[in-house]
Amino acid sequence: MADRKPRKDAARNRASLLAAAEELFASRARPEDVTMSDVAAAAGVGKGTLFRAFGDRTGLIRALYAARLEPVEEAVTTGPPPLGPDTPPLERVPAVLDALLCLKIDNRHLALALEATGSDSPYDADHYDRWHALLRGALEQVPGFGGGDGSGDFAAHALLAAVRADLVEHLVGVRGVERERLRSQLADFTARVLGQRSEA
Amino acid sequence: MADRKPRKDAARNRASLLAAAEELFASRARPEDVTMSDVAAAAGVGKGTLFRAFGDRTGLIRALYAARLEPVEEAVTTGPPPLGPDTPPLERVPAVLDALLCLKIDNRHLALALEATGSDSPYDADHYDRWHALLRGALEQVPGFGGGDGSGDFAAHALLAAVRADLVEHLVGVRGVERERLRSQLADFTARVLGQRSEA
DNA sequence: TACGATGCGGACCGGCGGTCCGGTTAACGT
């Protein structure tokens, strides 16, 4: 943490850039037709400032997404049930997946932009490992997933794949599935995976 | 189909291009550092010929992938059990997913290149709709998925998400999971979704 | 106020996917 205190204009420019980028990603249909020059121009600064502040395109999007992700991560790591660590696995797994789904729905543009960086797959992101480890840990306390056969590991990957940004975008954005309907479908699917058959 | 018969050199160049592209995508680590110029050069033709033959980058990759996909699609639509249409759903769903998984494992580079086109999400590809419709149809004949609540629809999406190319690449290519192990994990997961609890 | 350090900005760069058109060559009628 050798970070020196940033200058006042630098901080203000950083904020303008975040706001402008947020705005642009929300308004344009496809994330990849928001260019770095667009962001800089919309914020009223030069490209140099943009790259100085965030390193590269991925850095910018990560900064945006991190702001949205952080409250959820905190609720999961140090919060009360049904998200926090003091929740029985059978309850926590669906709660975490639901929280992630809502996050992706509410921030489709950002999540999509992040996955569409191109240069790195979603599985290289460090927060993916955290979600995976969490889910895996919870699953392995559920009867049937306990063995060292990796079934909890794979199930964690598969469940996370069900809330991937582009799938969510396809369902909500393209096919027009309503938010609550999707939530209940995911809950239903999760319950099935956990072995809680639901009669229909 | 007003397609005129192509000239002989055109056909040969097309074949060289396919072979060269196949080779390049297999040898280079990341699909996006195979450039169109690379492909043309490796095939010993000009870029114009490459773009004339396939339209654009996506067209080239689709042509490559289609060749691998076609036998599987035929086995599923007009083949014998356990893939063909005369298979009971509880058997067909895992068989289809296993076939897809094997396809993705064996053609990781191509599947990855296809999903990494950037310009279009995997869910815009027409073959995705076919797989989804197939799986959905089979699932809806399974007790518990039958209602008009869309649980079969969502489950089909979720199961397909579990065999997405970048997840497969992460598991097999990065984390070194063995092919047979992954197949059995997927089978286990699928069985869970279908309500067939496995004791471990 | 004067002076260093820090940040600014936009011209610039390399490389990408994709286009264009003059030269070349295959296919076919005679």
Added chain:
DNA sequence: ACGTTAACCGGACCGCCGGTCCGCATCGTA
């Protein structure tokens, strides 16, 4: 065998994008 023609070839070329660079303005401090 040969001429005609339409199709095809190739690589120079274009526009655009992410990212860099460096002379200049601005901030924080004595």
